[in-house]
Amino acid sequence: MQTDSSFTFVLFGGTGDLSMRKILPALYEAHRAGMLAPSGKIFAVARHIDGREQYLQWVNEHVRPHVSKARFAEDAWRAFLDRIDFVGIDLGKAEDFVLLRDAVANLPGTRVFYLATGPSLFVPICRALASVGLNQNSRIVLEKPLGYDLRSSNAINDAVGEIFAEDQIYRIDHYLGKEPVQNLLALRFGNALFEPLWRRDWVESIQITIAEELGVEARGDFYDNTGALRDMVQNHLLQLLSIVAMEPPHSMDSDSVRDEKLRVLRALKPIDPRDISRVAVRGQYHAGVIRGTAVPAYANEPGVRPESTTETFVALKAEIDNWRWAGVPFFLRTGKRLADRVAEIVVNFRPVPHSALGATALRAGANRLVIRLQPNETIRLYCLAKKPGEGMNLSSVHLDLAFDQFFREGQMEAYQRLLLDVINGRLALFVRRDEQEAAWRWVEPILNEWAASGTRPKPYAAGTWGPAAASAMLAQHNTCWLEEEN
Structure with missing residues (x-):
């Protein structure tokens, strides 16, 4: 079943281990199976990459080995790479997020921001997104660990909750998928x-x-x-x-x-x-x-x-x-x-x-x-x-x-299922704040x-x-x- 509508998927930490091993292979599997709307786009965000061509080369070298050989098809892979774009910004500089806003502003559908970064960057990224108006008509995916204890977890949730409503926040636990x-x-x-x-x-x-x-x-x-x-x-x-x-x-x-x-x-x-x-x-x-x-x-x-x-x-x-x-x-x-x-x-x-x-x-x-x-x-x-x-x-x-x-x-692999649920706005397999606190x-x-x-x-x-x-x-x-x- 194809995703309900067009989307823009923005992956922070686009060169990280999680992106390489799980997120991008799962998106490729969904693409190969015809589960992503044709107009859906994927943007990777990272610092140490010089433009889209270098990033696609990195994907070929580091992501392709984590794709199942039985499910790999050269034509599907090339079409998947066509979906991918790249924005090079410094996550510590809020003004750089203007580049991201300009890249995605005119694209149709829901925006998904996946924070495959350390938890110390969750709040700065969310605030920077809000500063350029990208917290509207969007969903935010938070990876674990969300804090070091109850107090730090609440601090992150409080800060993110000031920017995104609870039904926009997807706290992922891949075992549930x-x-x-x-x-x-x-x-x-x-x-x-x-x-x-x-x-x-x-x-x-x-x-x-x-x-x-x-x-x-x-x-x-x-x-x-x-x-x-x-x-x-x-x-x-x-x-x-x-x-x-x-x-x-x-x-x-x-x-x-x-x-x-x-x-x-x-x-x-x-x-x-x-x-x-x-x-x-x-x-x-x-x-x-x-x-x-x-x-x-x-x-x-x-x-x-x-x-x-x-x-x-x-x-x-x-x-x-x-x-x-x-x-x-x-x-x-x-x-x-x-x-x-x-x-x-x-x-x-x-x-x-x-x-x-x-x-x-x-x-x-x-x-x-x-x-x-x-x-x-x-x-x-x-x-x-x-x-x-x-x-x-x-x-x-x-x-x-x-x-x-x-x-x-x-x-279907766990990350594939969960990523499709985020794109389609299904929250059942994601952790609500009160569950996390308990x-x-x-x-x-x-x-x-x-x-x-x-x-x-x-x-x-x-x-x-x-x-x-x-x-x-x-x-x-x-x-x-x-x-x-x-």
Whole structure:
């Protein structure tokens, strides 16, 4: 489906890593699939490029390698490059924004300003846009991190909110655009099978994991002032939790969906600082081996302070104080330099209360739904079945929802979906300000306690699944992480 109308897409940070790896490849995919209006234009904004021809050369060298070879077509690529223009301005000079205004002033349709820059530039860019009248008939996309804590987040939101209305602001979280997350909504709210089971009576625990094999790469300076709790938990993990636990919205319009997510975030049980050592584990990777390659310790990464106490791993137990979920533990986990790259949601259903088929039928692990977000996007339901042969011997089997086998059309990447939603003015998959504030309020006591205690993160070897304390936390609830059971 093509975008609703013409548009002008202005990309600040046009030579940055995010633009190279995600944004421009996603726009190319949308273009190749015929999803962008023919009159739509893309403007890149950067400093160290000398004109459009040099920028297109940069795109060919740095963006093209991140486009799927299976989906690359030379004629589509050339036509995509024809959409792209370039404006060289210094973001620190408000007067330079006159050049941008003159470039886009007479173009039809909605303007989208994507701020793929550091958060310190969000407010200056917005003010400069307003100074030349570009905050009208426009939308602004803000990348994470939006602040360092609740206070700094509110300061950014207050300043941007003076220039753009809330329905013009798109706070992006790319996990919300992933196909399995969309299918989780369809699974829950489109099928009578799951709704009666989606509650404390039948769910024993829920795990949400985002694990990375990579370290901090070239982001040591940024990451050492951020850490895993701010970088991943406050946004991605809590957004996934709210999708899993939300009540059915009365419709799929933007405010209905986000109202229900907000209710979940506000129902998160506050963590008493005295309990943080029991329900929150922080770790930092040491040297190790990943897939046969030796990797350095976090403290030896470029840009990282040798004495750093920044966490690269977090595991948390969260609880939701409402009628549906009271007493069900939600285990959240994220980390760098772990054993595998995986993002998944694991719903562990309670075993049957009594079995005439033997002890095997009482295992909780046999009654499980696994929603895999990456690297391969699948939904898998585990249940018990009789093994062929004599006797009633049971074995765990699974039913797969394999999107690539069932649907002929290819899956849409998360950024592609979200960029099309921005262009078309659909807000449901973007984070509203009150959601963001509720997430910060829940996370801040943990940050404050860690800062006050001065204790170092627990060490773990690169290539493992994190500190042993993360496993011990689940053992207190007579359960384990999914890979430990397998």
